[in-house]
Amino acid sequence: THTMALRFEVLGRFNRARAARLTLPHFLCETPLFMPVGTQGTIKGLTTHQLEEIGCQIILGNTYHLALRPTSELIDDLGGLHKFMNWPRALLTDSGGFQMVSLLHLADITEEGVTFQSPVDGKPMLLTPEESIQIQNRIGADIIMALDDVVKTTITGPRIEEAMYRTLRWIDRCIAAHKRPKEQNLFGIVQGGLDPVLRDICVQGLVERNLPGYAIGGLAGGEDKDSFWRVVAQCTASLPESKPRYVMGVGYPLDIVVCSALGADMYDCVYPTRTARFGTALVPEGVLKLKHQSMADDTRPIDSTCECMVCKNYTRAYLHCLVTKDAMGSQLLSYHNLYYMLQLSRNLHSSIIEGTFPNFVCDFLKKMFPEGDVPEWVCNAMEVAGIDISSCSTPLNSKLNIHTSSG
Amino acid sequence: MPPAEQRDNIIININEAAAQTQFQNMKFAVKTWCKSGRARVGLLQLKCTSLVQGATSPEIEIETPALLLTTRKGLPAFIPPDHLSFLPSPDSRLLQFSPMHFMEGPNSKTISDIGGVHQLLGLQGYGFVAVPRDSILSLPECSSSNKNGASFETPSGRFLVKPLEYMKMISSMKPDLWVSLADEVSASVTVKRNKASVDRTITWLDHCISLKPRDGALFGSVVGGCSVEERQRCAHEVAKRNVSGYYIGGFGLGDSIDERSTFLHAVTDVLPKEKPRQVCGLGLPEEVLQGVAAGIDLFDSTYIYHLTLEGFALIFPLNDKCKQYESDTQLCSMASDYTKINLKATVYRKDASRIVEGCECYTCQNHTKAYINHLLNVHEMLAQILLEIHNTHHYFSFFRLIREAITEGKFEEFRQKFIERRREHLLAPSLGACELQTSVR
Numbered sequence: 061t062h063t064m065a066l067r068f069e070v071l072g073r074f075n076r077a078r079a080a081r082l083t084l085p086h087f088l089c090e091t092p093l094f095m096p097v098g099t100q101g102t103i104k105g106l107t108t109h110q111l112e113e114i115g116c117q118i119i120l121g122n123t124y125h126l127a128l129r130p131t132s133e134l135i136d137d138l139g140g141l142h143k144f145m146n147w148p149r150a151l152l153t154d155s156g157g158f159q160m161v162s163l164l165h166l167a168d169i170t171e172e173g174v175t176f177q178s179p180v181d182g183k184p185m186l187l188t189p190e191e192s193i194q195i196q197n198r199i200g201a202d203i204i205m206a207l208d209d210v211v212k213t214t215i216t217g218p219r220i221e222e223a224m225y226r227t228l229r230w231i232d233r234c235i236a237a238h239k240r241p242k243e244q245n246l247f248g249i250v251q252g253g254l255d256p257v258l259r260d261i262c263v264q265g266l267v268e269r270n271l272p273g274y275a276i277g278g279l280a281g282g283e284d285k286d287s288f289w290r291v292v293a294q295c296t297a298s299l300p301e302s303k304p305r306y307v308m309g310v311g312y313p314l315d316i317v318v319c320s321a322l323g324a325d326m327y328d329c330v331y332p333t334r335t336a337r338f339g340t341a342l343v344p345e346g347v348l349k350l351k352h353q354s355m356a357d358d359t360r361p362i363d364s365t366c367e368c369m370v371c372k373n374y375t376r377a378y379l380h381c382l383v384t385k386d387a388m389g390s391q392l393l394s395y396h397n398l399y400y401m402l403q404l405s406r407n408l409h410s411s412i413i414e415g416t417f418p419n420f421v422c423d424f425l426k427k428m429f430p431e432g433d434v435p436e437w438v439c440n441a442m443e444v445a446g447i448d449i450s451s452c453s454t455p456l457n458s459k460l461n462i463h464t465s466s467g
Numbered sequence: 468m469p470p471a472e473q474r475d476n477i478i479i480n481i482n483e484a485a486a487q488t489q490f491q492n493m494k495f496a497v498k499t500w501c502k503s504g505r506a507r508v509g510l511l512q513l514k515c516t517s518l519v520q521g522a523t524s525p526e527i528e529i530e531t532p533a534l535l536l537t538t539r540k541g542l543p544a545f546i547p548p549d550h551l552s553f554l555p556s557p558d559s560r561l562l563q564f565s566p567m568h569f570m571e572g573p574n575s576k577t578i579s580d581i582g583g584v585h586q587l588l589g590l591q592g593y594g595f596v597a598v599p600r601d602s603i604l605s606l607p608e609c610s611s612s613n614k615n616g617a618s619f620e621t622p623s624g625r626f627l628v629k630p631l632e633y634m635k636m637i638s639s640m641k642p643d644l645w646v647s648l649a650d651e652v653s654a655s656v657t658v659k660r661n662k663a664s665v666d667r668t669i670t671w672l673d674h675c676i677s678l679k680p681r682d683g684a685l686f687g688s689v690v691g692g693c694s695v696e697e698r699q700r701c702a703h704e705v706a707k708r709n710v711s712g713y714y715i716g717g718f719g720l721g722d723s724i725d726e727r728s729t730f731l732h733a734v735t736d737v738l739p740k741e742k743p744r745q746v747c748g749l750g751l752p753e754e755v756l757q758g759v760a761a762g763i764d765l766f767d768s769t770y771i772y773h774l775t776l777e778g779f780a781l782i783f784p785l786n787d788k789c790k791q792y793e794s795d796t797q798l799c800s801m802a803s804d805y806t807k808i809n810l811k812a813t814v815y816r817k818d819a820s821r822i823v824e825g826c827e828c829y830t831c832q833n834h835t836k837a838y839i840n841h842l843l844n845v846h847e848m849l850a851q852i853l854l855e856i857h858n859t860h861h862y863f864s865f866f867r868l869i870r871e872a873i874t875e876g877k878f879e880e881f882r883q884k885f886i887e888r889r890r891e892h893l894l895a896p897s898l899g900a901c902e903l904q905t906s907v908r
């Protein structure tokens with residue numbers, strides 16, 4: 061068995077859903093939890109004081125960006141990322157591989173690692189599993205991610221299988237290279253595309269390595285929602301109960317509610333802050349586009365049920381004149397959107413503990429789908445999760461009829 | 468201090484009651500005069516006009532000369548509203564905004580429905596000063612102004628604003644202080660155009676007075692460009708009117724700093740001594756000192772905004788006014804001019820120290836130069852947030868030093884030392900290239 065720098069205690073369950081206390085070296089977190097993305101050592105437009113204020117427990121940093129600037133060596137010299145950005149709570153870094161594949165068209169994956177053209181001087185460079193871990197050891201986050209062979213979920217054929225087996229071979233290289241297992245937790249990433257057999261082989265392979273936690277990778281990449289939840293459901297069912305499960309790159313509030321019902325614990329997504337910069341606010345009903353002309357004279361807050369600093373003080377009319385024009389517009393909207401995601405996490409946690417999780421899910425779905433038109437994939441996932449949503453959803457049959465008649 | 472110098476700096480303490488003018492929501496009293504000049508320390512008290520469900524907002528008491536926080540649409544450009552309370556108080560309690568920032572909305576009715584600027588901006592315990600012109604987003608466009616109204620160049624276009632429309636805005640926004648609409652002209656206009664601007668400004672002031680809302684203290688605008696006669700004519704006329712204070716406009720529009728004292732003195736010598744005076748367009752430390760020396764009480768902070776945008780942090784020493792600063796000559800030559808440093812400079816890449824050791828601002832309490840250098844390099848907005856916080860905090864301290872110097876009777880000495888030191892550094896041959904290229908001196 062490996063040394064672990066975390067403790068994961070399940071405090072409450074509702075069928076597959078669980079609420080846990082995740083003790084990391086820098087912070088005691090409560091799951092389900094949402095991790096805001098702080099790509100370059102900052103969450104765009106928010107101070108660390110504000111992040112603590114809204115209850116942010118853990119921030120995700122992008123290894124690829126940090127390795128470019130200010131470089132992992134400099135972060136190490138200055139005492140690690142926690143100290144560098146003055147964030148006393150938990151941090152997670154990704155492996156850097158996904159960023160390369162998604163940002164650089166010229167990235168190429170071989171058995172040795174990910175080769176890519178340096179964005180600085182154009183020279184070919186290689187990121188090996190060993191190097192990814194070495195960089196992440198220098199950055200010093202509470203959770204570090206194994207380098208995986210990332211393929212688009214929409215791809216089919218032998219490439220998926222190759223990537224899955226390579227991810228398993230690379231995990232051993234990552235484990236061997238990991239120099240700070242007492243301070244940093246290495247999470248393995250389940251790959252295998254949409255193929256249940258491959259996903260299963262990968263889960264078993266990773267579980268054998270007894271890692272501190274596991275991530276479900278390769279999702280949120282444009283696959284259909286039905287495939288998405290089925291992969292999550294399959295992986296959460298076979299991953300160990302006593303270890304945290306992180307669904308990478310997810311997601312929208314609805315995705316997080318569904319995945320939590322299926323037994324996932326951790327999420328990350330740039331959506332709340334990115335959409336804020338375009339003037340969109342997250343609300344229980346879905347989204348509110350503050351740029352819309354109808355907001356110009358609207359004297360209500362973004363969300364009258366939200367208790368955040370922005371909703372307590374500002375009207376839609378005022379935010380309408382700020383968004384997409386002034387820095388303050390994206391600052392205030394990012395603040396609200398992250399507060400919304402973190403409040404959603406807290407509500408998931410407490411409702412699971414209090415045994416009111418199905419009520420919470422139904423209330424959530426009722427607000428988002430007041431007509432009862434809950435998407436079919438959500439209904440199917442909730443059935444597997446054992447959550448009765450009949451009180452807020454039109455029965456499946458009549459929905460199919462509506463679908464046929466309108467289609 | 469040599470006795471001769473002490474004699475030059477005799478302080479005259481005016482009987483407060485005699486010098487005090489009281490208005491409905493604003494009180495001002497000069498506490499200390501500097502004998503050698505016109506500089507004075509005063510106390511500005513505001514009773515917030517906004518009442519939140521019956522509860523009276525606390526009174527704001529600010530010592531002058533004071534810095535008003537410059538805003539975009541009522542909030543600082545970058546400092547989040549929940550961080551305003553971390554700035555020195557009560558120094559940070561006065562914010563300046565331009566009604567022209569709201570030309571594209573929210574409209575007057577909506578702002579009125581919300582309850583005015585205090586409610587709109589969620590800042591009930593703060594004082595708001597409405598000034599048509601600022602030096603960032605709302606610039607007077609004198610070639611388009613006419614007898615009907617003043618023209619302003621804004622990011623959403625050029626607007627001609629008539630006194631009636633302006634008063635409608637003021638009535639809906641309910642600021643604590645507001646400045647009458649002025650026809651501010653650039654230094655290069657003809658004698659005739661300059662004369663017309665004074666005539667219009669007086670006419671519009673009368674118009675504003677006739678439409679004056681019940682609450683909110685009015686500052687009458689004084690213009691007159693680069694003509695002592697016109698400046699004095701305008702000041703005489705405005706002084707006759709029933710106003711709570713004065714706004715001296717027309718600076719920072721192509722005039723030279725060397726001639727400015729003449730025009731400032733021409734105005735302040737005419738204006739009643741017991742009322743507050745505000746100015747727009749004087750931002751650099753030298754300009755502020757020049758304004759204080761002429762008897763100006765309130766300044767805007769556009770200087771902070773420009774510094775922040777270009778990655779500068781103010782660093783001049785605050786504990787001992789005359790202390791020799793900065794032993795590290797290399798640092799000085801590369802990125803410093805005694806008053807500020809450029810955090811974009813590579814010397815700060817690994818610098819784990821604070822912008823100013825011992826500074827009590829949020830930025831210095833929490834972050835290093837290396838971190839801000841990184842944020843600037845990767846174009847992250849937090850850089851501007853942190854810099855605006857520090858720079859504002861630091862500039863408040865500069866104003867505190869000025870007040871202390873006046874109170875102690877050492878203002879002229881302080882001013883000269885400060886200017887000499889900065890000039891030495893600005894003219895140093897080893898000055899870094901990054902400093903020379905920038906528009907901010």
Ligand SMILES: [Zn+2]
Pocket residue numbers: 362363366367368369370371372396399
């Ligand atoms: Zn909110």
Ligand SMILES: [Zn+2]
Pocket residue numbers: 822823826827828829830831832857860
């Ligand atoms: Zn500071």
